[in-house]
Amino acid sequence: MMWTHQPSGSRQQTLTGKNRKQECIMDTVKSLSPFFEPNGIAIVGARSTPGFGFGLPKNLRDHGWADKTYLVNPNGGTIHGYPVFKTLKEIPAPVDLAVVLVPAPAVPKVLGEIGEHGIKNTIIMSAGFAEAGEEGKTRQARARKIALSYDMQVIGPNCVGVVNTANAFCTTEVMPEAYTPGKLAVIAQSGVFGQNILERVNEYGIYVSKAVTLGNRLVTNEIHILDYLHKDPDTDTIAMYLEGSADGEQLRHTIVKVTPDKPVIVLKSGRTSEGRAATESHTGSLSGEDNLYDGMFAQTGAIRAETLDDFTTYCRAFATQPLPKGNRLGIITGSGSMGALATDCAIKNGLTVPPLSKRLMAVMKEGAPDWMNTKNPLDVGPSGLFPRAFNAMMEDPDFDMILAVIAVPYSAVRFRLTEFTIEDFFFGGTLPLKERKWEKPFMIAVVCHEDLVSNFRERAEPGTPVFNTPEQPVRALAALWRYQNWKNNHK
Amino acid sequence: MMWTHQPSGSRQQTLTGKNRKQECIMDTVKSLSPFFEPNGIAIVGARSTPGFGFGLPKNLRDHGWADKTYLVNPNGGTIHGYPVFKTLKEIPAPVDLAVVLVPAPAVPKVLGEIGEHGIKNTIIMSAGFAEAGEEGKTRQARARKIALSYDMQVIGPNCVGVVNTANAFCTTEVMPEAYTPGKLAVIAQSGVFGQNILERVNEYGIYVSKAVTLGNRLVTNEIHILDYLHKDPDTDTIAMYLEGSADGEQLRHTIVKVTPDKPVIVLKSGRTSEGRAATESHTGSLSGEDNLYDGMFAQTGAIRAETLDDFTTYCRAFATQPLPKGNRLGIITGSGSMGALATDCAIKNGLTVPPLSKRLMAVMKEGAPDWMNTKNPLDVGPSGLFPRAFNAMMEDPDFDMILAVIAVPYSAVRFRLTEFTIEDFFFGGTLPLKERKWEKPFMIAVVCHEDLVSNFRERAEPGTPVFNTPEQPVRALAALWRYQNWKNNHK
Structure with missing residues (x-):
């Protein structure tokens, strides 16, 4: 199936003919680095009353950027001890990034001044453009022409x-922990979404390299950013939330360049025409568009997340786990029911749950109680054989990935949690779980009271993701395999 | 499509011909009440060393059952201050329920003694039967014959x-809060599963009326229990985990009797042949069996949950929300992205997301900032109009159910949470959220840092379920509608 360009409404900039070509060339020659490593920043619309224009200068100062930050407001004066320049021209040093916080109606004029001053990179935070009715659309078109x-x-x-x-x-203001360097890059069309994803992955000990919120994509879009992050040495994995692409054909070209080197996880809304209407003032979408996106993502090796929960889950998986060599899942559990649910989910998501080898069966039968079935999923029940089974499965070359499902009544274990660690009880080994390195992907489902889930998370994450259902880690393992499988087929 | 009987392996008792008929008659004439309200309980296999036989007598005493509990062990003596009787015959009072905790090989003999003593209701907790190899299967067949x-x-x-x-x-030992009376009944084939579901729903302030773990279903199965719970005045909703049915045809007949009165939520594993193999020693399943179950559940008005997460979610929804009159969902949000994800999910699950009426648009346009689009999903952004929008939507007869998606960067709100309550900020009204009653189903998605999710949960649950993704509450609302829609079509 060919991926064809599907313009889909007012938030998309449809680039055709000469304009598109021109911009594609710009992609490759222009560096976006001033957006991430500016040598001088002008905050146009800094102000002394609460809001972004007040918070941002303080935020930059608090993080060591005072020497490179210059505030601009026609009223002059000082804010947070910074001098305020009345115009860009008054700034006594070179500036390569402008951050615009003035009200929307003033943006086009400000953009002209930025251009005149020779600044080539601008972030416009102000709302009130194409997302906000006809007047906003006109304003956005004007601003784009100027840019x-x-x-x-x-x-x-x-x-x-x-x-x-x-x-x-x-x-922007983020939680203090969001400043922790990590290897996951985030691209989000929506600002709230971008900030939310940061908060969400941070809760699991996953940190980002860079995050970009695209907004209405006046000029710079997800394709430019993908291209930039592809070359970014701090980024290993790219996670992207899209409502529609700026240019489907160009997006396809770019993803296919990135995925041999770095996984690209995509959550795309607007799967239904009603969903698209929710993101756009004019829908104008061709029906079937979502199938085209689905096909394009599959062809290019991008990993599509179905839901917000999947998106976070896949980020956790790709940020922490090695890629599997194959799709053979070994499941160890203390409850047959949870093993069955995990197995159903595995098969539906393209994994296999093969039987234990004769060798492994022999290992497990040694000292096992009569009632224990030595199969896969391996239900060790209350035999106390969890650590042996886990380690044997983890070392077994017949399994490419392992899921441990901890399903115990909390009423039965809660008073015993001080007697032993979860390593003793479930995983053996001399190192704490946090410090152990796995050669194949490994995840834990703790299907128990939230107190035990927290206990596991504290001891295992971020190295080993801990979930509270049997299905979610299976979906994550399947996503790892989908990506590896694509790579195998596109060498 | 006809639902046909699909025997599926060793855990199922296939009842055919005379046996089945006989049992069906027994269903209707026998009362299961001694299982739930015994007048005298014999604990056969009580013991003075750790384990169920030691814990259960203590547990019963702690909850006021000492006067009706009689311990049996050939060694005699005392346990927890109870006298221990060497045989059932020595018990000086009538007993209508026996609880068997002796090792599996001793069970058939004990069962004979229970029968001789005239006790008609027995719970066998011991493992080591059909789930544990050939010997266990033979043992189970023998025990069944005796029973x-x-x-x-x-x-x-x-x-x-x-x-x-x-x-x-x-x-069995459960968490102390599991003793709180509620209106949800739980049927689980697996003991671990049953205990887990109790713990899981309790975390959301949902409590059960009765719970039954079926195990290997020697005699009593999910059909008998469904029939019993149908008539149980303490039960409003029935949630059931199945690996396979004891009798598909009879299950269909029973569910269709129950669902006009009480919703039946079903999680069934063994959706794939590998999943069935995981629950059974011999698969012997016909391919396509899962489609038959799917069809049967849909025909009978049972609500099938796809995953463990759905199962818990549906329990929360049915235990707390009124049924919707139609399928028209109103979404109010602070982020367009989350509104779009919720809309996609709604459409895929059979709901509609209709436009605002002219009247409601007029209400919302009054005093709204220019950038605010008055549509559905209604993205109020940071306008401060959330309470007005929420209350207008809640009262609007054009919406049958409401979802509020709270998507804010936690970094922006965390220091302000002491200034106002979430009622002030999002929902208005003079009553705390917990005490407000809704006439249509209402759920909240808090797509934010877990601290804010907890804050909402403390203030809103159990009356209004709080989720942390936009999709999960939509699935729950859709499940409520599926059930109501079935009822409308089967009056």
């Missing part, structure tokens, strides 16, 4: 800009 | 028996 005339890269409008953990450059 | 010869109802073997919160009669 293009100055050959300017623009992130936004209607966004919260960027996060770069490597140098603590961040144009 | 049937005495016209005995037997729950188990390989189970943890029952919970009845109304009188605190419970044959």
Whole structure:
């Protein structure tokens, strides 16, 4: 199936003919680095009353950017001890990034001044453009024309800009832990979504390299950012939330360049025409568009997440686990019911749950009680053989990935949790779970009271993701395999 | 499509011809009430060393059952201050329920003694029967023959028996909060599963009326229990975990009797042949069996859960929400992205997301900022209009159910949470959220840091379920509608 360009409404910039070609060339020659490593930042619309224009300068100062930050407001004065320049021209140093916080109606004029000053990179945070009715659309078209005339890269409008953990450059307020450097990059069309994903993965001990919120994509879009992150040495995995692509054909070309090197996880809304209507003022979408996206993602090796929960789950999996060599899942459990649910989910998601080898069966039968069936899923029940079974499965070359399902009544174990660690009881080994390295993907499902889930999470994460259902880790393992399988077929 | 009887392996008792007829008659004439309200309980296999035989007598005493509990062990003596009788015959009072905890090989003999003593209801907790190889299967067949010869109802073997919160009669150790009476009944084939579901729903403030773990279904099966719970005045909703049915045809007949009065939520594993193999020693299943179950559940108005997460979610929904009059979902959100994800999920699950009426648009446009699109999903952004929008939607007759998606960066709100309550900020009204009653189903998705999710849960649950993704509450609302729609079509 060919992926064809599907313009889909007012938030998309449809690039055709000369414009598109021109921009594609720009992609490759222009560097987006001032967005992430600026040498001088002008905050246009800084102000002394609460809001972004007040918070951002303080935020930048708190993270070591005071020397490179210059505030601009026609009223002058000082804010947070910074001098405020009345115009860009007054700034006594070179500036390579402008952050625009003025109200929407003032943006086009400001953009012209930025262009005149020779600044080639601009983040427009202000809302009130194509997302907000006819007047906003006209305004956005005007702003775009100005930006293009100055050959300017623009992130936004209607966004919260960027996060770069490597140098603590961040144009929006995030939780303190979000400054921790990690290897996952996040691209989100929506500012709220981007911030939410940061908070969400951080809860699991996963941290980002860079995050970009695209907003209305006046100039710079997900394709430019993908291209940039492809080459970013701090980024191993890219997670992207899209409502529609700026250019489907170009997106396909770019993803297919990235995926041999780095996994690209995609959550795309607008799967239904009603969902698309929810993201756009004019739908104008061809029916069947979602199937085209589905096909495109599958062809290019992108990993599509079905839900927000999947998206977070896949981020946790790719950020922490090695890729599997094959699709053979070994399941060890203390409850047959949970083993069955995990198996159903595995098969439906393209994994196999093969029988134990004769060798492994012999290992497990030794000292096992009569009632224990030595099969896969391996239900050890209350035999106390969990650590032996786990280690034998983990070392067995016949399994490419392992899932441990801890299903115990909390009423039965809660008073015993001080007697032993979960390593003693379930996994053996001399090292704490957190410090153990696995050669194949491994995840844990703790289907028990949330107190035991927390206990496991504290001891195992981020190295080993802990979930509270049998299905979610299986979906994550299957996503790892889908990606590896694509790579195998596209060498 | 006809639902045909699909025997599926060793855990199922295939009842055919005379046997089946005989048991069906027994269903209707026999009362299972001694399982839940015994007048005298014999614990056969009580012991003075750790294990069920030691814990259960203590447990019963702690919950007021000392006067009706009689311990049996050939060694005699005392346990927890109870006298221990060497045989059933020595018990100086009538007994209508026996709980068997002796090792599997001793069970058939004990069952004969129970029969001789005239006890018609027995729970066998011991494992080591059909789930544990050929010897176990032979043992189970022998035990079954004995039980049937005495016209005995037997729950188990390989189970943890029952919970009845109304009188605190419970044959297994559960968390203290599990004794709180509620209106949800739980049927689980697996003991671990049953206990887990109790713990899981309790975390959301949902409590059960009765719980039954079926184990290997020597005599009593899910059909008998469904029939009993149908008539149980303490039960409003029935949630059931099945690996396979004891009798598909009879299950269909029974569900279709129950669903006009009470919703039946079903999680069935063994959806794939590998999943069935995981629950059975011999698969012997016809391919396509799962489609038959799917069809049967749909025809009979049972609500099938796809995953463990869905199962818990549906329990929360049916235990707390009124049924919707139609399938028109109103979504109010602070982020367009989350509104789009919720909309996609709604459409895929049979709901509609209709536009706002002109009247409601007029209400919302009053005082709304320019950028606010008055549509459904209604993205109020940071306008402060959430309470007005919420209350207008809740009262609007054009919406049958409401979802509020709270998507805010926690970094932006965390210091302000002491300034106002979530009622002030999002829902208005003079009553705390917990005390407000809704006339249509209402759920909240808090797509934010887990601290804010907890904050909402503390203030809203159990009356209003709080989720942390936009999709899960939509699935729950759709399940409520599926059930109501079935009822509308089967009056």
